[in-house]
Amino acid sequence: MNPHRRSLFILVATVLVYTFLYAPIVGLILYSFNSSRTNVTFEGFIPSFSGRVVMEGSLVKSSPCGPFHWYCDLAKNADVLEAAGNTLTIAFIATIVSTIIGTMAALALQRYEFKIKPFTQLSLYIPIVIPEIVMGIGILTLFSQFFGWFNGLLGLTGDARLSMGIVTVTISHIAFMVPFVTLVVQARLQGFDKAYEEAAMDLGANEWITFRRVTFPMILPGVLSGALLAFTLSLDDFVITFFTNGPGSTTLPIYVYGLLRRIITPQVNALSTVWILIVFLVVLLLQWLQSREAKPQH
Amino acid sequence: MLKRLRENKSAQGTLLALPTTIWMFILLILPLLLTLVISFGKRSPDGEVIFTFSLDNYIRLMGISSNCQNGQSWCFDSLYLQILVRSLMLAFNTTVIVITMAYPLAYFIARADPKRRNTFLFMVLIPLWTNFVIRVYAWMMLLRKEGAINLIIGTVAHWLGINFVPLELLYTPGAVLVGMVYEFLPFMILPIFTSLEKIETSLYEAAADLGASPFKTFLRVTLPLSMPGVVAGTILVFIPVMGTFIVSDILGGRQYILVGNLIQRQFLDARDPAFGSAASLILMVMTLVVTYFYTRKFGFGEEIVAA
Numbered sequence: 313m314n315p316h317r318r319s320l321f322i323l324v325a326t327v328l329v330y331t332f333l334y335a336p337i338v339g340l341i342l343y344s345f346n347s348s349r350t351n352v353t354f355e356g357f358i359p360s361f362s363g364r365v366v367m368e369g370s371l372v373k374s375s376p377c378g379p380f381h382w383y384c385d386l387a388k389n390a391d392v393l394e395a396a397g398n399t400l401t402i403a404f405i406a407t408i409v410s411t412i413i414g415t416m417a418a419l420a421l422q423r424y425e426f427k428i429k430p431f432t433q434l435s436l437y438i439p440i441v442i443p444e445i446v447m448g449i450g451i452l453t454l455f456s457q458f459f460g461w462f463n464g465l466l467g468l469t470g471d472a473r474l475s476m477g478i479v480t481v482t483i484s485h486i487a488f489m490v491p492f493v494t495l496v497v498q499a500r501l502q503g504f505d506k507a508y509e510e511a512a513m514d515l516g517a518n519e520w521i522t523f524r525r526v527t528f529p530m531i532l533p534g535v536l537s538g539a540l541l542a543f544t545l546s547l548d549d550f551v552i553t554f555f556t557n558g559p560g561s562t563t564l565p566i567y568v569y570g571l572l573r574r575i576i577t578p579q580v581n582a583l584s585t586v587w588i589l590i591v592f593l594v595v596l597l598l599q600w601l602q603s604r605e606a607k608p609q610h
Numbered sequence: 611m612l613k614r615l616r617e618n619k620s621a622q623g624t625l626l627a628l629p630t631t632i633w634m635f636i637l638l639i640l641p642l643l644l645t646l647v648i649s650f651g652k653r654s655p656d657g658e659v660i661f662t663f664s665l666d667n668y669i670r671l672m673g674i675s676s677n678c679q680n681g682q683s684w685c686f687d688s689l690y691l692q693i694l695v696r697s698l699m700l701a702f703n704t705t706v707i708v709i710t711m712a713y714p715l716a717y718f719i720a721r722a723d724p725k726r727r728n729t730f731l732f733m734v735l736i737p738l739w740t741n742f743v744i745r746v747y748a749w750m751m752l753l754r755k756e757g758a759i760n761l762i763i764g765t766v767a768h769w770l771g772i773n774f775v776p777l778e779l780l781y782t783p784g785a786v787l788v789g790m791v792y793e794f795l796p797f798m799i800l801p802i803f804t805s806l807e808k809i810e811t812s813l814y815e816a817a818a819d820l821g822a823s824p825f826k827t828f829l830r831v832t833l834p835l836s837m838p839g840v841v842a843g844t845i846l847v848f849i850p851v852m853g854t855f856i857v858s859d860i861l862g863g864r865q866y867i868l869v870g871n872l873i874q875r876q877f878l879d880a881r882d883p884a885f886g887s888a889a890s891l892i893l894m895v896m897t898l899v900v901t902y903f904y905t906r907k908f909g910f911g912e913e914i915v916a917a
Contacts, residue, residue, distance in 0.1 A: 321714070322714050322721075323718070325718075326715050326718040329714070329795070330715070330733065332711070333734070333737045333795065333796075335752070336745065336748035336751075336752055336792065339748060339751060339752055340747070340748045340751065353756050413630045413633065416627070416629060416630065417626065417627050419626050420623045420624075420626035420627035424619055424622060424623025424624075425619070425620060425623065426623035426627065429627070432630065432634075435630075435631065435634035435635065435638055438639075439638060441845070441849060442894050443849055443852055443853020443854075443893060443894070444850065444853060445853040445855065445870050445890065445893070446891075446894045447641065447642075449645065449877055449883075449886060449887070450638075450641025451637055451641050452877060453641060453644050453883060453887065454637070454640060454641045457644065457659075483637065487633060487634060490630055490634065491634075547741075548739070548741050548742065550741075550856065555877070565742070565743045568741070568744060568747065569743050572743070572746075572747055572750065576747075580747065584747065587740070587741060587744060588736070588744070591736065591739045591740055591741075592736060594739070595732065595736060595739055596732075599732060
């Protein structure tokens, strides 16, 4: 093959793969503007604005929000808002905890030798090489056995019983997020010049001041991108949440999954579109942080 | 006390690693051990676990059934073996297709103008970070009888004057394969890109100077040097495909069962956690064995971290 034909092949393949990656997303977004409530075929955009929603059969003829009818509908959906609230609460708490303990573990693994080190390393490595469902059902079993034993021990009944909920989801999220935080922070620590810390110590700073004024500011970009990665992983998680949630702790992925088994209105597409938009912004922020981190710092 | 801690480096390390180690012990190691214990257990009539030591669940998974129609004490039922083989085959096919799709794209991005490279990478990250469930939903819409794919084929057929009956694309094994490929493609692109990017351009020049054709250069220089990326990508694709149950659930219909669906149903519908635990352990062992032999053959790249 001559080089020209080879690069043509690469170019065609590239265009095809990008089309494959984006066609479903574009379709998803387009259908969020569908005037058809049944959402089976695309019946065109909702043509006009009006004081109230005008329906003709299953077609929306006009709406206070015009073509953005389903987005307004979404904003009024209490279930979605509750699920969004749960998702954010879980992600927020789990990110804070996993970032703190993950950074500590990264420091320990990178800087110290200690007895339980191989065990710590192993436990951070396992989640990467086993399917998520294995961890999910393991945690489910642990909680259900523990709750059964505990409720029986204290003779709890009805609402007083311990059961799955936001707490179990958050605790479980932390478990699968920590390995990623540790990995990212460790990578940052590897390229770390110890001379800065030695200089600080020579100038009379103790360990704590050295950490606070020298080490921490230098690993901060790594810690932040670890935290952001953990946050997105938590927002995105389906499998672990699926097995550890309970009444009142539905997250957005679980909510959408539930909808897929019922009638799907363009509202699901509107929800997906908003979500993709948020992902877009988060990835942009992540890339910006990484490009900052890549630059040498003095 | 504090002073002793300040001097004891080992104690400092232990203290720093302790919260993570305890957390991972309770929520990873303990659940795995519990899964192992329960897999030897039995199901009580009300769906609880009876702790005993019996190999019944594993025997059942291997195809020895005790529910026989003709009154025999045992008979062969290949249902679960079929599910295991189907999952393995699907994971294998998905991985192969994903490699062939990801490689040219990764190659293109690695060779692109450095100024544009980040934009192309960014375009891979957006589908990657779009929620898994949403991406399955997107394919559900495309594959439906009234979906875009049938619409496009129908329009073309109409132009050509061919009579066209919309194809049943959804709820087929093909739909599951496409869905899996779509879900995991970005996980292959990123590691292959990382290993391709590392190759020094001087190597290509040296190969050309020594008279190698571009094809030969690719075969003898580029491909071997990008293998760590392919290996890392394979691990990132193969393992999750083996355990995923949403794709087959939504795109495959009730009849299409993978190991993931089998496990999930034991816990949520059939209420037989003991059998589900055994299936989960078999799944874990299968992925670990495949990963172990695969990485031993090809080495384990640090590219896995990059993704």
